[in-house]
Amino acid sequence: MREIEAGVITEAVAKLAVEATHFLPEDVEGAIRGARETEQSPLGVQIIDEILENAEIAREQMLPLCQDTGTAVVHLELGQDVHITGGFIMDAVNAGIEKGYGDGYLRKSIVAHPFGERKNTGTNTPGVIHTEIVPGDKIHIGFMPKGGGCENMSRYQNFLPGAGREAVIKFVCETVDQSGGNPCPPLVIGVGVGGTAEKAMTMAKHSLFRKIGQRSEDPEVSILEKTLLDAVNALGVGPQAVGGSTTALDVFVETYPTHITALPVAVNIQCHSARTKHTVL
Amino acid sequence: MESKEINLPLTDKAIDGLQIGDRVEYSGILYTARDAAHKRLITLADAGNELPVALQGQVIYYVGPTPPRPGRVIGSAGPTTAMRLDPYTPRMLELGVKGIIGKGGRGPVVREAIQKHHAIYCIAVGGTGALLNRHIKNVEVVAFEDLGTEAIRRLEVDHFPAIVVNDAYGGDLLEAGKAEYRTKAPPSP
Numbered sequence: 001m002r003e004i005e006a007g008v009i010t011e012a013v014a015k016l017a018v019e020a021t022h023f024l025p026e027d028v029e030g031a032i033r034g035a036r037e038t039e040q041s042p043l044g045v046q047i048i049d050e051i052l053e054n055a056e057i058a059r060e061q062m063l064p065l066c067q068d069t070g071t072a073v074v075h076l077e078l079g080q081d082v083h084i085t086g087g088f089i090m091d092a093v094n095a096g097i098e099k100g101y102g103d104g105y106l107r108k109s110i111v112a113h114p115f116g117e118r119k120n121t122g123t124n125t126p127g128v129i130h131t132e133i134v135p136g137d138k139i140h141i142g143f144m145p146k147g148g149g150c151e152n153m154s155r156y157q158n159f160l161p162g163a164g165r166e167a168v169i170k171f172v173c174e175t176v177d178q179s180g181g182n183p184c185p186p187l188v189i190g191v192g193v194g195g196t197a198e199k200a201m202t203m204a205k206h207s208l209f210r211k212i213g214q215r216s217e218d219p220e221v222s223i224l225e226k227t228l229l230d231a232v233n234a235l236g237v238g239p240q241a242v243g244g245s246t247t248a249l250d251v252f253v254e255t256y257p258t259h260i261t262a263l264p265v266a267v268n269i270q271c272h273s274a275r276t277k278h279t280v281l
Numbered sequence: 282m283e284s285k286e287i288n289l290p291l292t293d294k295a296i297d298g299l300q301i302g303d304r305v306e307y308s309g310i311l312y313t314a315r316d317a318a319h320k321r322l323i324t325l326a327d328a329g330n331e332l333p334v335a336l337q338g339q340v341i342y343y344v345g346p347t348p349p350r351p352g353r354v355i356g357s358a359g360p361t362t363a364m365r366l367d368p369y370t371p372r373m374l375e376l377g378v379k380g381i382i383g384k385g386g387r388g389p390v391v392r393e394a395i396q397k398h399h400a401i402y403c404i405a406v407g408g409t410g411a412l413l414n415r416h417i418k419n420v421e422v423v424a425f426e427d428l429g430t431e432a433i434r435r436l437e438v439d440h441f442p443a444i445v446v447n448d449a450y451g452g453d454l455l456e457a458g459k460a461e462y463r464t465k466a467p468p469s470p
Contacts, residue, residue: 041462043302043444047406050442054409063411064357067346105356107347107430120429149362149384149407180455181385182362184407236463240406241385242302242444243458273408 002079002137004281006087009139012279013096016143017072018104020277021064024055028188028249028274031212035186035246044244048186051239051272065273069106070145072097072127075209081137090129098123109148130202139281142209150183150269156201159263165224168193168253168265169231175267176232176248181241184271187248188212189232192266195256200266207252208270209278214252221253228253239272249274284442290338291379296401299445301454305403306440311342311382313434315361318425319369322433326376333424334433340380341373345430347410354420355436357410360384363402367391374398382443386455396451403443416441 029052036048058065074093084092101108101124110125111118134140155175159167172191192203215222228251238244249272258264287295289309299305312334314322325332343363347356363383370381371394379400384407387395395402405413419437426432446454 041458043304043458046304050406050409050412054406054412057415058357058411061411062350063414064347065411066408067344067357067359067410068361069347069357105348105350107345107356109345109430147408152362181404181407182364184384234464236459236461238458238462240404240444241455241458242404242446243455243460243462245462245464271408 001081001083003083003085004139005085006089006092008281009084009089009092010096010099012141012281013074013093013143014100014103016141016277016279017097017100017106017145020143020275021069021104021106021145022058022062024058024065024273025276027211027213029055031249032186032272035249039239039244039246041238041242041244043242044239044246047239047242048246064106065275066147066271067107068109068147068149069101069124070147070275071110071151072101072124073144073146073205074127074129075142075144075206076129076131077134077140078131079136079138080133082139093129094125094127097125097127140278141281142276142278144208144276147184147271150187150271153179153183153269154201154267156197156264156266159265161261161263163263167263168224169228171265172228172251172267173231173235176237177235179269180237183269185237185241185248186239186246186272188270188274189228189248189251190268190270191228191251191253192268193253193255193264194258195264197264199256200264201268203254203256204266204268207254208268208274209276210252212250212274216253218255221255225251225253286440289340291340291401293399296379296399296449299401300448300450301445301452301457303445305443305445307340307443308439308441309437311340311436311438311441312423313342313344313436315343315345315431316365317428317431318433319366319373321425323369323372326372332376336373337377338379339377340382341378342436343381343383355414355417358413358417359410360405360407363387370394374400386453387447392447392451392453395447396449399449401445401449402447404446405441405443413441
């Protein structure tokens with residue numbers, strides 16, 4: 001049994017919060033540069049240039065990429081041979097969020113009660129923390145500062161079990177089309193198909209931790225991802241929805257076995273900066 | 282694509298000269314306001330009270346910035362989703378607001394109100410808050426300080442870049458742009 005001190009988790013999370021909100025991931029920047037070469041709309045190209053310039057300024061001047069530094073979504077893969085000492089793991093993660101958002105001059109966007117007074121907690125806590133028990137003696141931490149504009153465009157629907165992949169394609173296209181400029185295209189789109197309602201949405205969110213271009217290992221799913229990317233880009237929504245050929249940088253699909261009566265489909269969208277950062281303890 | 286330089290506050294003449302797809306650079310004063318500030322302003326106006334900010338001819342910027350690091354006037358400061366403010370916008374235009382900066386599209390009621398009041402809606406590029414920071418020279422909280430990031434701030438801006446999405450002639454860039462670049466019929470619902 002390997003021991004990990006709770007304070008180490010706090011420090012790691014704080015560092016991830018600052019890095020994820022300031023440094024555009026390399027794979028995302030590469031994809032945006034690629035899109036600049038293929039974008040058909042001159043205004044779209046100008047917007048892409050501003051997005052790239054923004055990344056450079058953020059990095060060099062330590063300004064957050066976006067003022068919406070998000071809900072802190074944390075995905076913990078906890079090795080079953082790890083023992084946390086000196087505190088409760090969830091408290092340690094939230095302490096890290098508080099520290100990162102405070103020391104990093106990040107915006108605190110969390111209100112304590114969703115329909116009541118909506119008073120800001122002042123610390124950006126609590127985060128939304130997902131845990132998964134995995135083999136081994138390490139902790140893998142994925143950090144995603146998730147913006148409100150794109151998160152608000154999430155959708156879920158139960159389809160008839162025989163509706164098939166066509167239903168998935170239609171639903172994803174419809175979601176992106178209706179979202180317009182709200183989620184800040186060019187987008188990265190996460191899709192969860194199967195399981196139950198909460199499983200589908202969790203898969204959609206989790207898929208957004210992948211690197212751009214990383215296809216599903218399931219050949220059938222991988223083909224669906226490519227089909228979806230083409231279909232979404234044919235919509236013409238374009239950068240910031242001003243019209244153009246780059247509506248999405250990538251589409252990720254995760255699937256899970258499901259009930260004989262069911263075909264759950266969930267869509268969770270990321271903005272063009274697709275902010276994520278990982279570490280392993 | 283050349284940008285049109287516009288000094289604020291907005292004049293009717295400046296609005297006359299703007300069409301969807303135009304790039305503009307605003308210099309002068311912008312006022313920030315988001316959901317909570319809109320609600321309060323309209324509640325005050327409806328009760329017949331004086332507003333803490335004279336809205337006539339002003340441009341409202343939908344933004345909730347990050348806190349500034351020491352030595353800076355403001356942090357990252359890009360636009361937020363405009364559609365959330367749709368319920369308040371026709372009233373704000375009645376109160377004299379002439380321009381708005383946000384991101385994403387507006388609903389039909391707002392588009393109509395923009396045309397009716399001879400106003401203009403622009404987007405700044407969402408998710409470029411670090412770049413937009415450079416165009417903000419001075420910041421002063423002028424109302425509702427208790428709202429924190431949602432307080433009304435007076436921003437002095439220099440060549441602040443934006444794109445005209447809804448002009449005073451009823452045009453909508455997002456609809457026009459999508460129609461131009463759509464390569465297949467959208468999937469039927």
